[in-house]
Amino acid sequence: MDLSRVTFLTLAALATVSAFRVVTASKIMHAALWLGFTFLMVAGVFLTMGAEFLAAAQVLIYVGAVTTIILFGIMLSEAAEVRGGRDPVAPTTPKGPAIIRRFILPIVATLAFAAIMIFVYSQAPWPDASAAPAGDTVRLLGSALFTDYVVPFELAAVLLLVALVGAIAIAVRDDHKEEQG
Amino acid sequence: MPLDGDVGLLLPEIIVTLAAVVALATGLRPQAGRAPAVWAFLGVTAAALLLLIGEGRGQAVEIWSGTVLVDGFARLFKLVFLVIAGLTVLVAADYVRRRGIPPGEFYLLLLLATVGMMFMAGSLNLLTIYLGLECLSLASYSLSGLLRRDARSTEAALKYILIGAISSGTILFGMSLVFGATGSLHLGEVSQAVSSATGMTPVLLAGMMFLVVGLGVKMAAVPFHMWAPDVYDGAPAPVAAFLITGSEAAAFAAALRIFLVGLPSLRAEWTAVFVTLAVITMTFGNISAIVQTRIRRLLAYSAVAQAGYVMVGLAIASDAAVSAMLYYLIAYAFTTIGAFTVVILLARHQPADEIQDFRGLGQRAPLFALALTIFMLSFIGIPPTAGFFGKFYLFQAAVGAGMPWLAVIMVINGIISIPYYWGVVRTMYLSEAEDRSPLEAPWGLRWATVIGLGATLVLGLFPDALVRVVNAIQVVPGLPIAF
Numbered sequence: 001m002d003l004s005r006v007t008f009l010t011l012a013a014l015a016t017v018s019a020f021r022v023v024t025a026s027k028i029m030h031a032a033l034w035l036g037f038t039f040l041m042v043a044g045v046f047l048t049m050g051a052e053f054l055a056a057a058q059v060l061i062y063v064g065a066v067t068t069i070i071l072f073g074i075m076l077s078e079a080a081e082v083r084g085g086r087d088p089v090a091p092t093t094p095k096g097p098a099i100i101r102r103f104i105l106p107i108v109a110t111l112a113f114a115a116i117m118i119f120v121y122s123q124a125p126w127p128d129a130s131a132a133p134a135g136d137t138v139r140l141l142g143s144a145l146f147t148d149y150v151v152p153f154e155l156a157a158v159l160l161l162v163a164l165v166g167a168i169a170i171a172v173r174d175d176h177k178e179e180q181g
Numbered sequence: 182m183p184l185d186g187d188v189g190l191l192l193p194e195i196i197v198t199l200a201a202v203v204a205l206a207t208g209l210r211p212q213a214g215r216a217p218a219v220w221a222f223l224g225v226t227a228a229a230l231l232l233l234i235g236e237g238r239g240q241a242v243e244i245w246s247g248t249v250l251v252d253g254f255a256r257l258f259k260l261v262f263l264v265i266a267g268l269t270v271l272v273a274a275d276y277v278r279r280r281g282i283p284p285g286e287f288y289l290l291l292l293l294a295t296v297g298m299m300f301m302a303g304s305l306n307l308l309t310i311y312l313g314l315e316c317l318s319l320a321s322y323s324l325s326g327l328l329r330r331d332a333r334s335t336e337a338a339l340k341y342i343l344i345g346a347i348s349s350g351t352i353l354f355g356m357s358l359v360f361g362a363t364g365s366l367h368l369g370e371v372s373q374a375v376s377s378a379t380g381m382t383p384v385l386l387a388g389m390m391f392l393v394v395g396l397g398v399k400m401a402a403v404p405f406h407m408w409a410p411d412v413y414d415g416a417p418a419p420v421a422a423f424l425i426t427g428s429e430a431a432a433f434a435a436a437l438r439i440f441l442v443g444l445p446s447l448r449a450e451w452t453a454v455f456v457t458l459a460v461i462t463m464t465f466g467n468i469s470a471i472v473q474t475r476i477r478r479l480l481a482y483s484a485v486a487q488a489g490y491v492m493v494g495l496a497i498a499s500d501a502a503v504s505a506m507l508y509y510l511i512a513y514a515f516t517t518i519g520a521f522t523v524v525i526l527l528a529r530h531q532p533a534d535e536i537q538d539f540r541g542l543g544q545r546a547p548l549f550a551l552a553l554t555i556f557m558l559s560f561i562g563i564p565p566t567a568g569f570f571g572k573f574y575l576f577q578a579a580v581g582a583g584m585p586w587l588a589v590i591m592v593i594n595g596i597i598s599i600p601y602y603w604g605v606v607r608t609m610y611l612s613e614a615e616d617r618s619p620l621e622a623p624w625g626l627r628w629a630t631v632i633g634l635g636a637t638l639v640l641g642l643f644p645d646a647l648v649r650v651v652n653a654i655q656v657v658p659g660l661p662i663a664f
Contacts, residue, residue: 116387123383124362148246151191155300155312158198162293162316165205166323169286170338 008048015041028074036067053138187244190251192235193228193259194299197266200224201292208285218274221288222267225295229263232256241658247367248306252658257650258302258434261511265427266295268518268632273419274625276525282327282417291423294320298431305368305442305658307356310435314352314399317431318345321424325416337415344408348398355391358384359443368443375446382447389447392439393454399432400488402458403465410469413481418528421477422521425484426514429491433510436495437503441656448498455496460590463489467597476524476536479601480517483560486598487513490591493575497582500652505574507651512559512567512640519633520556523549526626531616536605541614549622550609552634557602559637562595567640574648 018038025031043058145153188195200220207216241252269291277284297316304310322345326338360366362381363374375385394405401409413421440451466486473479491513494506526549527538543550559568572595579588622630640647 120383120387123380125380126361127364149248149308151245151248152306152308152312155309155316158293158296159312159316159319162290162297162319162323165286165289166319169283169290170323170326170329172283 004048008045011041011044011048015045029071032067032070032074035070036063039063039067051137053141187242189235190242190244191249193231193263194296194303196228196231197224197263197292197296197299200227201289201296204288204292205285208283208288213284215274217284217288218270218277221292222270224292225263225267225270229260229267232260232263241655243305243658247369248309249300249303250305250658251303253654254434254437254656254658255299255303257507257654258430259299261430261514262295262298262302262427265423265430265514265518266291268515268629269419269423269427271625271629271632272422272518272522272525273417275529275623276417276419279529280328280417287324287327290320290324291420294324294423295427298427298434301431302434302438305438307360307366307368307371307439307443310438311353311356314431314435315349317428318349318399321345321420321428324420324423325412327420328417331415333411333415334417335415337412340408341412341416344398348395348405350395351391351398352395355388355395358388358391362388368438371443372445375444385444385447386450389440389444389451390454392436393451393458396432396436396439397458400429400436400492401462401485402488402492403462403485406462406466406485409485410478410481413484414475414477418477418521418525421481422518425480426517429484429488430510430514433491433495433506437498437506437656440495441498441503442658445657452496452498455492456584456587459489459492459496460587461489462486462492463591463594464597465489467594467601470598470601473601474536475534476539476605477534479536479605480520480524483598483602484517486594487560489594490572490575493579493587493591497578497584497587499578499582501581502575502578503656504648504651504654505571505578507654508574508640508644508647509571511647511651512571512637515633515636515640516556516559516566516568519552519630519637520560522626522629522633523553523556526620526622526630530620536608537612539605539608540612541609541617542620543610544617545614546620546622549620549630552630553609554606555634555637557606559641561599561602565638565641567637567644569641570644570648 015038018034018041021034022031022038025034039058039062043055043063046052046055046058200223203224204217204220207213207220210216241250243250270288273287273291276282277287294317297313297318297320300313301310301317304313322338322342325341326334328334356366359371362384363371365371365374375381398405398408413425416424440447444451463486466482466484466489470479470482470486473482491506491509494502494509496502523542526546527542528534531538542553555566559566562568562572564570572591576588576591579585579591
């Protein structure tokens with residue numbers, strides 16, 4: 001096993017573990033920090049596969065902007081349970097059938113899924129990974145985005161507009177406009 | 182690198198996008214009045230007219246380096262989406278004002294959701310299809326939660342976004358497996374690569390299953406329907422009608438393209454999966470609908486059941502089945518929007534969540550009660566309504582494909598569905614209302630009902646015209662891979 005394979009597996013394992021911590025952390029602040037760490041590990045995975053531009057974009061946008069905004073959102077929130085301290089849904093020890101539902105069933109499902117996917121991946125005659133495009137990946141990406149993929153690119157812009165307007169429409173505060181009926 | 186950039190064939194999408202932005206801008210003024218609704222309606226109408234009379238009819242061309250495909254299939258689906266959006270605007274005009282929904286944002290999200298659906302039907306490129314789907318999904322999540330003081334609406338939006346995000350991830354995983362196995366995002370090249378590659382079948386099968394699950398969520402197929410009753414019940418009523426008809430039709434359009442064009446070599450596998458899903462979906466939907474007492478939950482489970490019928494067409498996937506499916510989707514869209522219009526009308530005057538609230542509607546609003554009766558007949562599939570021919574063609578396709586037992590299951594399901602649809606009609610005519618004052622209807626609701634009723638009856642009495650149109654539709658475009 002060569003070094004790049006070891007690096008890849010280490011980064012991927014770290015990303016998986018920290019992603020798991022995002023959903024299991026009891027404080028939302030910790031979850032947000034784990035999320036940032038996950039993004040960083042994914043950027044590392046991109047680097048090991050020769051996608052330098054994607055890795056840089058991942059660090060700048062996800063680690064830099066997205067995580068920071070989530071942290072701001074948490075700190076500016078007025079709801080006490082969001083800002084930390086108490087856990088609104090106190091963890092309880094499940095009993096009886098709940099043990100099956102909350103522990104055994106998810107574990108069995110996960111293991112079965114992992115087994116199927118490993119089988120599927122190991123069966124396939126994957127092509128050699130030597131076909132990485134030579135030269136300047138940023139230039140290649142840029143020209144692909146603005147020539148072959150210009151319609152999906154514009155559609156992504158529409159998608160961002162939808163996300164922006166949708167988020168504002170749901171989150172905006174309207175004190176004076178009362179709904180009737 | 183030269184571009185075969187043809188803007189003319191993209192004009193309908195561009196017009197709808199522009200109309201959405203104009204509707205948002207006019208909605209920003211404090212006294213917006215009707216302006217956003219009018220702009221939205223004008224944009225949708227202009228785009229639909231352009232599709233009907235514009236250039237490039239009757240041919241299949243792939244433009245923008247194969248990221249957009251314009252053919253009969255895409256054009257018909259785009260037209261259906263635009264009609265659905267137009268009817269939704271008519272229905273919503275009064276609703277939005279009365280419930281204090283911000284009009285600019287509402288129409289922008291509605292129209293951009295329509296743009297997303299148009300790209301889902303109008304491409305053979307998985308990237309474009311996925312972006313269209315995300316456009317539709319994100320708009321649907323926020324549209325569902327626009328009644329912010331209504332706990333049901335918030336619950337609907339939250340459930341929808343959580344389950345929808347997982348389904349998007351699933352679709353993306355499936356697409357990435359297909360891409361990994363074939364090295365292309367273009368469905369035409371995918372199918373060529375599949376037929377020449379050996380040993381990739383397990384990966385493709387896994388990708389296919391992910392795609393089935395992800396699209397199944399959008400179609401509200403059992404067992405991926407958990408979000409549907411809550412969303413169709415809790416979202417603003419026009420949005421629910423839009424999602425049941427438009428979002429579902431878009432998911433079926435994308436599924437037809439992905440499975441028939443991209444993965445025809447796995448046909449035996451996906452047919453088996455879809456037949457199973459179809460039977461479970463229609464049976465579960467119909468049986469759950471029987472016990473509902475809330476009208477919109479009844480319509481929600483009925484929508485799940487109808488998705489099961491449509492899926493029969495997807496499972497068989499013969500030419501006849503695809504035509505039947507298109508017919509059914511179109512007929513069902515008019516019927517559903519019509520039925521929702523009557524529900525919205527009643528809810529204008531009183532809290533009308535329960536089926537019991539329809540008591541005496543036959544006296545209070547005879548025209549609307551009659552219309553709802555015909556819509557219910559169409560849901561059951563009784564002639565001379567559009568729903569009858571929709572089901573009839575699906576039976577025919579099932580028998581023609583050598584699956585008569587599937588037709589039998591559909592008939593049994595039709596019989597199961599009679600009591601709950603008929604219960605609504607009985608309540609309207611045979612129970613006395615406490616409040617007998619006649620209902621006033623704003624013009625938007627009136628027109629939407631008339632159009633829904635007219636289309637349901639015309640498609641039921643003269644099905645031949647539409648049958649000719651849908652029979653001419655080819656899911657697999659006969660064009661060479663252009664690059």
